[in-house]
Amino acid sequence: MTDHSATDHSATDHSATDGSVTAKVRLAVVGLGRWARVLARGAQRGDVVDLYSCYSRSDENRTRFMDEFGIRRCASSYEELLGDPDVEGLILTTPNDTHRELIVAALEAGKPVYTDKPIAQTLEDALAIRTAVTAAGLPFAVGHSARRLSGSRVMKQRIEDETLGGVTLAEANFSNERGLELTPDTWRWYLDKTPGGPLIQLGVHHADNLQYLLGPVAAVSGYQRKLFTNAEVPDATMTILEFESGALGYLGCGWASPGVYQIRLQGTKQNLMYDLDFTHWDEAHEADEWSSLVSQEYGQQDRTPLVLPPTDMFREQLEEFALATRGQAEIEVGVDEAIRALAVVHTAIESNRLGGKQVEVAPFLDAIGRTEG
Amino acid sequence: MTDHSATDHSATDHSATDGSVTAKVRLAVVGLGRWARVLARGAQRGDVVDLYSCYSRSDENRTRFMDEFGIRRCASSYEELLGDPDVEGLILTTPNDTHRELIVAALEAGKPVYTDKPIAQTLEDALAIRTAVTAAGLPFAVGHSARRLSGSRVMKQRIEDETLGGVTLAEANFSNERGLELTPDTWRWYLDKTPGGPLIQLGVHHADNLQYLLGPVAAVSGYQRKLFTNAEVPDATMTILEFESGALGYLGCGWASPGVYQIRLQGTKQNLMYDLDFTHWDEAHEADEWSSLVSQEYGQQDRTPLVLPPTDMFREQLEEFALATRGQAEIEVGVDEAIRALAVVHTAIESNRLGGKQVEVAPFLDAIGRTEG
Numbered sequence: 001m002t003d004h005s006a007t008d009h010s011a012t013d014h015s016a017t018d019g020s021v022t023a024k025v026r027l028a029v030v031g032l033g034r035w036a037r038v039l040a041r042g043a044q045r046g047d048v049v050d051l052y053s054c055y056s057r058s059d060e061n062r063t064r065f066m067d068e069f070g071i072r073r074c075a076s077s078y079e080e081l082l083g084d085p086d087v088e089g090l091i092l093t094t095p096n097d098t099h100r101e102l103i104v105a106a107l108e109a110g111k112p113v114y115t116d117k118p119i120a121q122t123l124e125d126a127l128a129i130r131t132a133v134t135a136a137g138l139p140f141a142v143g144h145s146a147r148r149l150s151g152s153r154v155m156k157q158r159i160e161d162e163t164l165g166g167v168t169l170a171e172a173n174f175s176n177e178r179g180l181e182l183t184p185d186t187w188r189w190y191l192d193k194t195p196g197g198p199l200i201q202l203g204v205h206h207a208d209n210l211q212y213l214l215g216p217v218a219a220v221s222g223y224q225r226k227l228f229t230n231a232e233v234p235d236a237t238m239t240i241l242e243f244e245s246g247a248l249g250y251l252g253c254g255w256a257s258p259g260v261y262q263i264r265l266q267g268t269k270q271n272l273m274y275d276l277d278f279t280h281w282d283e284a285h286e287a288d289e290w291s292s293l294v295s296q297e298y299g300q301q302d303r304t305p306l307v308l309p310p311t312d313m314f315r316e317q318l319e320e321f322a323l324a325t326r327g328q329a330e331i332e333v334g335v336d337e338a339i340r341a342l343a344v345v346h347t348a349i350e351s352n353r354l355g356g357k358q359v360e361v362a363p364f365l366d367a368i369g370r371t372e373g
Numbered sequence: 374m375t376d377h378s379a380t381d382h383s384a385t386d387h388s389a390t391d392g393s394v395t396a397k398v399r400l401a402v403v404g405l406g407r408w409a410r411v412l413a414r415g416a417q418r419g420d421v422v423d424l425y426s427c428y429s430r431s432d433e434n435r436t437r438f439m440d441e442f443g444i445r446r447c448a449s450s451y452e453e454l455l456g457d458p459d460v461e462g463l464i465l466t467t468p469n470d471t472h473r474e475l476i477v478a479a480l481e482a483g484k485p486v487y488t489d490k491p492i493a494q495t496l497e498d499a500l501a502i503r504t505a506v507t508a509a510g511l512p513f514a515v516g517h518s519a520r521r522l523s524g525s526r527v528m529k530q531r532i533e534d535e536t537l538g539g540v541t542l543a544e545a546n547f548s549n550e551r552g553l554e555l556t557p558d559t560w561r562w563y564l565d566k567t568p569g570g571p572l573i574q575l576g577v578h579h580a581d582n583l584q585y586l587l588g589p590v591a592a593v594s595g596y597q598r599k600l601f602t603n604a605e606v607p608d609a610t611m612t613i614l615e616f617e618s619g620a621l622g623y624l625g626c627g628w629a630s631p632g633v634y635q636i637r638l639q640g641t642k643q644n645l646m647y648d649l650d651f652t653h654w655d656e657a658h659e660a661d662e663w664s665s666l667v668s669q670e671y672g673q674q675d676r677t678p679l680v681l682p683p684t685d686m687f688r689e690q691l692e693e694f695a696l697a698t699r700g701q702a703e704i705e706v707g708v709d710e711a712i713r714a715l716a717v718v719h720t721a722i723e724s725n726r727l728g729g730k731q732v733e734v735a736p737f738l739d740a741i742g743r744t745e746g
Contacts, residue, residue, distance in 0.1 A: 168600050168609045168629045169548065175639060177671060221594060221729050227541050227619050228641050236541045238621045240611050240729070246600050248611045250623055256541045257639035258669045266548060266630035268601050277674040290674075296631045298550060301650040356594050356613070356731035 024050035025322035027114075028087045030078070030102065031094035032056035032065035035116060038282045039091060039143075040069050042314025045285055049322045052088075055081045078102065082109035089139070089325040091318065092116065095187055096200070100125035107136035114321040116143040118204045119338035121195070123346050123368045130335045139324040141317065141331045142338035144208035148313035150288040151274040154306055155265060156213055158295075164267030165298075170210055170241075170249040171264040174202040176278075179235035179255025180228060189231040196224060197233030200345045203253040207344035208337065209263060210241065210249050216340060217241045217249070221358045222348025228256040239348045242358070251344075271296040273303070285312040339365070398695035399425035400487075401460045403451070403475065404467035405438040406431075408489060411655045412464060412516075413442050415687025418658055422695045425461075428454045451475065455482035462512070462698040464691065465489065468560055469573070473498035480509035487514040487694040491577045492711035494568070496719050496741045503708045512697040514690065514704045515711035517581035521686035523661040524647040527679055528638060529586055531668075537640030538671075540587055543614075543622040544637040545579040547571075549651075552608035552628025553601060562604040569597060570606030573718045576626040580717035581710065582636060583614065583622050589713060590614045590622070594731045595721025601629040612721045615731070624717075644669040646676070658685040712738070 027049055029036050033056075043049035055075045056062045062074050075081035081090075082105065089112035092102055099120045106113045119142045120126040133140045146152060158164050175198065178188065187193040194200060199222075211217060219242040224234035235256040241249030261276040277290035288310050294303040323329035343365050351359045400422055402409050406429075416422040428448045429435045435447050448454035454463075455478065462485040465475060472493045479486045492515050493499040506513045519525060531537050548571065551561070560566040567573060572595075584590055592615040597607035608629040614622030625633075634649040650663035661683050667676040696702035716738050724732045 166601055166629075169546075169611065169625050169627045171544070171546070171623075171625055173542075173544065173637075175542065180641060221596075221613070223594075223613055223615065223621055223731075225615075225619060225621060228539055236619075236621050238542065238613050238623055240594070240596055240613060242596065242598075246598060246609075248596055248598060248609050250544075250611055250625060252542050252544060252623060252639075254542045254639055256539075256641050258644045258671050259674060260637075260639065260644065260669075264546075264633075266625075266627055266633065268553060268629050271631045271633065279674050296633075298631050301632060301652050356729070358596075358729035 024048060025325055026050045026052035026086055026088045027091050027322060028053040028055065028075070028081055028084070029065070029091045029093070030055050030081065031092060032058065032061040033093065036065060036091070036093040037068060039093060039314050039318060040065070042284055042312065043318045044069065045312060045315045046319050048319040052086065053081060053084060078105070082106055082111055087111060089114065089321065095193070096121040097193060100128055103129050104132040107132045107138055107140070110136070110138065112139040112321070112325045114141040114143065114318065117208070117338065118200060118342045118345070119335065120342065123339070123342060123365060126339045126342050127369050130339060133335045139321065139331055140335055141321040141324065142333050142335070143317060144205065144333045144338060144341060145284070145313035145317050146205045147209050147212040147333070148311055148316050149276065149291065150308035150311045151263070151276065151291050151293045152209055152212065153311065154293055154308060155263065155272055155274060158270070158272065159213055163270055164265060164272065165269030167214055167245070167247045167265055167267050169266040170214055170247060172206040172210055172250070173252040173260045173262045174206055175252065175254035175257055176202065176259040177255070177257065179231060179233065182229060182231040188233065191232040194233050196237065196345055196349050197235060198253040198255040199224060199237045199239065199348060203237065203239065203251055204341050204345050206251050206263070208333065208341040210251070211340055213265070214243050214245055214247055214249065216244045217344050217361055218244045219358050219360045220344055220347040220351055221356055222351040223356055224349065224352045239344070241344065269298050284314040285310070287313070397421060397423035398698055399423045399459050399461045400464050400695060401426040401428065401448070401454055401457070402438070402464045402466070403428050403454065404465060405429035405434040406466065409438060409464070409466040410441060412466060412687050412691060413438070415657055415685065416691045417442065418685060418688045419692050421692040425459065426454060426457060451478070455479055455484055460484060462487065462694065468566070469494040470566060473501055476502050477505040480505045480511055480513070483509070483511070485512040485694070485698045487516065487691065489516040490581070490711065491573060491715045491718070492708065493715065494566070496712070496715060496738060499712045499715050500742050503712060506708045512694065512704055513708055514694040514697065515706050515708070516690060517578065517706045517711065517714060518657070518686035518690050519578045520582050520585040520706070521684055521689050522649065522664065523681035523684045524636070524649065524664050524666045525582055525585065526684065527666055527681060528636065528645055528647060531643070531645065532586055536643055537638060537645065538642030540618070540620045540638055540640050542639040543583055543587055543620055545583055545623070546625040546633045546635045547575040547579050548625065548627035548630055549575065549632040550628070550630065552604060552606065555602060555604040561606065564605040567606050569610065569718055569722050570608060571626040571628040572597060572607070572610045572612065572721060576610065576612065576624055577714050577718050579624050579636070581706065581714040583624070584713055586638070587616050587618055587620055587622065589617045590717050590734055591617045592731050592733045593717055593720040593724055594729055595724040596729055597722065597725045612717070614717065642671050657687040658683070660686070
């Protein structure tokens with residue numbers, strides 16, 4: 001451990017004169033790989049979250065994480081972590097297929113949970129998590145952070161204030177090279193661990209973004225193909241979304257080309273085009289500087305760059321979750337929003353299985369719910 | 374008529390020393406509306422085409438056209454035009470649903486034909502035109518000019534020399550505001566005159582562009598919706614294309630938003646993004662100046678603007694056609710390429726009728742051929 005790991009977190013605590021607790025919120029991080037470090041850096045950019053404890057099955061990850069973030073304690077088992085009365089909530093960054101078991105156990109132990117996206121690997125798991133969230137009545141948040149990027153927020157504002165007029169077509173793309181670099185020792189290589197490939201890993205972000213912007217998706221048509229990767233997973237996917245509003249959406253997600261992160265909205269009064277260099281994604285407080293959002297007015301071809309006020313999506317979502325554990329904030333992306341995003345992914349996979357036939361989301365989800373029930 | 378209308382076209386004629394005819398090629402323009410004037414300006418930017426004669430049922434259009442282009446003769450009937458032995462070929466710009474009758478009559482009268490896109494309104498008409506082209510053995514060209522834009526040519530070159538690597542996802546969008554401005558006195562208002570709306574009027578360009586770039590489309594899934602227009606036609610369309618190469622393609626075409634003309638190719642080595650301000654489309658010799666094509670290399674986020682050597686799509690296609698009437702050039706976009714583009718449109722319409730089900734292009738076209746036969 002480094003020196004600052006010995007710092008007592010209580011040194012930064014302070015109590016209000018009315019005796020209410022205003023200390024930092026003590027969160028524990030579970031799964032201590034690369035993504036946990038990205039989120040922990042986000043939390044440490046603010047002064048709301050105390051990275052109080054942690055847990056990983058990997059000694060190497062645990063040591064590295066404690067050293068980097070000055071964490072003084074680490075549980076020797078998940079059960080021990082859940083039994084620690086000082087832990088006010090969990091930050092979960094373990095592989096998708098472990099979410100259900102870990103989340104349900106935490107909620108049953110009375111611990112609020114933030115989990116990274118997707119909420120789970122399967123809709124069955126996601127619905128089981130919903131049951132546990134409802135039963136526990138505890139805060140539960142899912143890291144669909146991309147809607148917090150400044151570009152997403154400005155697009156949302158312009159939809160709500162009708163600057164765009166009616167939205168007719170919405171196009172999004174999130175792609176990168178990962179499929180060309182996968183090896184059999186990573187879980188993303190395998191179809192049963194990563195159904196849909198880039199669609200569940202990247203596309204689920206836009207499945208949330210687009211529903212955040214345009215409301216619920218009613219029906220989905222999906223195409224997933226394996227063209228250039230050696231892995232089991234598809235590396236070329238296209239999905240057509242039909243929104244309840246009537247708007248049509250397109251989602252392109254590939255794992256076999258240079259990286260793209262774009263959202264394009266076509267409205268009756270204005271178009272918006274958002275482009276993000278996501279190589280800066282991990283440093284979320286700088287991501288907006290590497291983004292551009294331009295508008296195009298009715299009857300015009302000129303593009304006008306819009307101002308993107310700075311955001312910090314990782315810090316914001318973790319602080320919101322931390323405060324929610326004390327009833328001081330509302331969770332923006334909870335179990336329902338996260339299931340809605342995952343449902344688009346799995347409905348697209350089902351559509352692909354049916355040869356691209358359009359599949360309605362709600363009945364598909366209901367059928368899974370009945371099977372689970 | 375203006376003064377220059379009296380200029381004898383033979384003044385610019387010149388004979389080669391071997392006695393072969395090297396005079397300008399005498400073409401007649403049929404249908405003398407706005408588009409005929411755009412093409413005529415293109416032809417007059419070069420010195421290959423002699424706008425020799427013309428025909429329209431509209432006195433007003435005829436007078437305006439003859440005045441603007443200094444044309445000394447205009448036939449009083451289509452039959453008279455076809456009977457003029459000095460006319461070496463036709464430039465046809467009449468509404469889509471008149472193409473079949475006018476083209477077949479011209480070919481039977483021994484006149485080569487250039488027609489604007491789409492080749493016809495229906496595939497039945499297009500197949501009848503193909504039969505007539507084959508029987509006549511005469512040059513026949515279709516104005517899928519967009520593949521001649523500098524951006525299209527550079528993209529094609531980079532696919533052929535494998536700069537892009539394998540193409541995995543291809544996205545195109547061609548949209549404008551027309552659906553919000555349609556009135557019942559224009560043929561584009563009506564579904565039976567403009568099946569697919571923006572898909573047949575705008576999308577057919579990209580149906581050719583994408584097949585020019587990536588080869589034949591094997592199967593199509595189409596969604597066409599009427600959201601904001603008062604007209605009968607759809608104003609929001611999305612189409613997924615599956616190429617024989619395996620690549621997936623997306624085509625967005627709307628008639629209810631500010632104008633967009635884009636092609637984005639994602640390859641295993643490079644991405645290309647093409648963006649055209651098509652308000653300059655009519656002045657084709659300047660269109661490339663209002664375009665941008667940028668590349669993005671594997672592992673990079675930076676975009677590099679590429680040089681677009683100037684082209685003049687309208688002049689080039691009409692000069693190619695003119696020379697082909699004398700056996701001095703090959704037609705680049707003939708009946709087969711044009712049917713391939715129109716087949717994507719109508720297969721998408723059929724797919725939409727079937728609820729978005731993917732439809733294979735070749736069997737769909739064959740079935741229509743058998744019905745026609």
